[in-house]
Amino acid sequence: MTTRRAVAGGDGRVDECVRARSGGCSFGQDGTQDAVVAGGKNKMKCMVVVTPPPPRELKRELKHLKRHLADPDVSRRKMKELLLRLIYTEMLGHDASFGHIHAVKMTHDKSLPLKRTGYLAVALFLDERHDLIILILMVNTIQKDLRSDNYLIVCAALTAACRLIGGEAIPAVLPQVVELLAHPKEAVRKKAVMALHRSYQRSPSCVSHLVSNFRKRLCDKDPGVMGATLCPLYDLILEEPNAYKDLVVSFVNILKQVAERRLPTSYDYHQIPAPFIQDDELFVVAHQPVAILCGDADDDGSEVIPIKSNTT
Template structure:
């Protein structure tokens, strides 16, 4: 549990902009452990703040190996009742687009529908995604 606490602090320091590359190997080791630190419970949580934290973490640590495990869970969050969760899900898909653009083709209609959203944060996120599509 000490390592878990240290990794949490490293993530916080990374979010503040500090260089924490020295801790990446320890984070990888922790995720490879038998018990597993993160088993997608945060994405299934009923607390929208936990879901937002999980989506933010995905933006920072997602790689090609993680995509199949979380893709459907993140896709479900596009229709979440909270605007902040939808915005974070779009941000994850923006990051996903850079790693695996071919997985995004069936979501075009959902993304177009989100252009009618009233929340400016969601609109900004979806427009950023469309700008990346066009590039």
């Protein structure tokens, strides 16, 4: 059951409330869901109070889904709807494992919307500890989709790889992930960095010879890729700070670019320039040895002093 309350904008007019999509809403501590609906000069705030259905209805819904998923004549469009409803039931804490194989099958669909829905469901349903047979099917599918000419399919496969590829399966997809670090689309490069980072977290020995790729992506022309690279570099610096002391100048130069608002305004948040990149940068720099930051260690650290003075 969903109750919606509309709040008028500054001019006192209340337009008809449109259905709020979860991706553009925020949930408050009181269980409400807020969405701002803008139309021309009018702005309206919709408060959506989401109440889970009672257990009896959920059990009936699970029986309905199980019956329709087993129907061999169900249409592909209907299957997509059923999987989305299955995701909702699992989000409420109910077991929907009977439908997991249907999500895996949908990742093989030739239709892009259906394939992406399948990958979404698989990433939510499964992890690297799941049934071996299903994971083998997913690894084969991910390998094939990483070679796709459609970058949206590649992005979906990389997202699933971050979730599903465990220690033993990492060598099977690692060469393709490394190749995608040089992909012409920045969204693919960013997700490839994330997939390589996740592989390093799960099996450092398999990825230790590839960490130099993180250094290269730190100089990527896209700020999103550069920002994603800060996370794996942070983990690496925690383990061996002195091995990355030569990157301090690069880190401070990035902070300088952010402070001077040289990044696209799309990275601003409430008029603050790229605050999340700033946070990651400061965390990384904070774990460098003090001698390097002060310029007392060697010539590499001494270059930081004039750069820092310009950012404060």
